[in-house]
Structure formats: structure tokens, C-alpha cells
Amino acid sequence: MFFEYLHYGLLGGLAIALLFAAFTDLHRRQIDNWLNAGIALAAPIFWWTSGLSLWPGVATQLGVALAAFAVFAGLFALKMMGGGDVKLLTALALWVEPSWFLKLLIVMALAGGVLTIIMGGWHIIRKQRDRLKIPYGVAIAIGGLWVIGTQYLPRASETTGLG
8 A cells, every 4th residue: 555655646746846847947948957857766766666677667668768868869969959858858758658658759749839839929929039949848748747647547437446
């Protein structure tokens, strides 16, 4: 029972961290390193409460995170993505099982597209001439929260015994 409470407590903490990342990115266009580090450092505790085996479970999580970092660091080098976004996605890759990480990226891309259209329209309405900066941490948070809600939280019927 303790592991279950800890497991869901960690997911709640991750959800709060994602909301905080979205807010700070929207407000300051920055995702703090301490937040990304906290998310990454809590992942092994989440693995433990999930019963994830060292091989292939943890090894796969680390491999996906390394691959995500390599791809997104390349986008950062091309100035297509911010450094905080790269670190946040890498930290999330440590939490989300690989098949769901791809789905997270798809939801993130869709949310990012909508966010870009909204912010671009706002930018045009305000007749701003500076370069448009999209707070992509918002889209990353939406993707992460979507995965938490659809993959990791129990359905109401499972917890109430009605289903």
C-alpha cells in the first residue's frame, strides 16, 4: 500500500512540476535547471515504485532518454528549441515508458502547433516586430500531463469497483 501511495504521490509531484515548468516558460521563457534536475532525479524512485526491472526496463528508459537528448540537443544546436525544453523532455523520457513517449511527442507537437498559431496571431494583433518566441514548455507540459492522465492514473471504475 505504501508503494502505491508513493507511486501516485510521485505522479502528482511530476504533474505539479510540469505545471510549474509551463508557467515559468510562459512567464519568463525559461525552465529552471533545478526543476529539470528534480524531475530527472525522482525518476529512479518512480521506477522502484513501478517495479521496473534493471534489465531491460531501466536500461530502456535510460536509452530512450539518451536518444531524446541527442535528437533534441541537435534541434537546440539549430536554434529550433530551447535548452530548458531539451532538458525537460529528456527528464520526462526517464518517466514515460517508451511506447507512450512517442505519443507524448505527438500530443506535444499538436499542442505546440495550436500554441504557435495563437501566439502568432497575438503577435500580429499587437504589431510586434521582434522575433516570436514560443514557450514550448507549455506544449511539453500538456503532453506530459496527457500521458499521466491517460496512462498512469487508474480509471474511476478500477478504483471504485463499479466496472
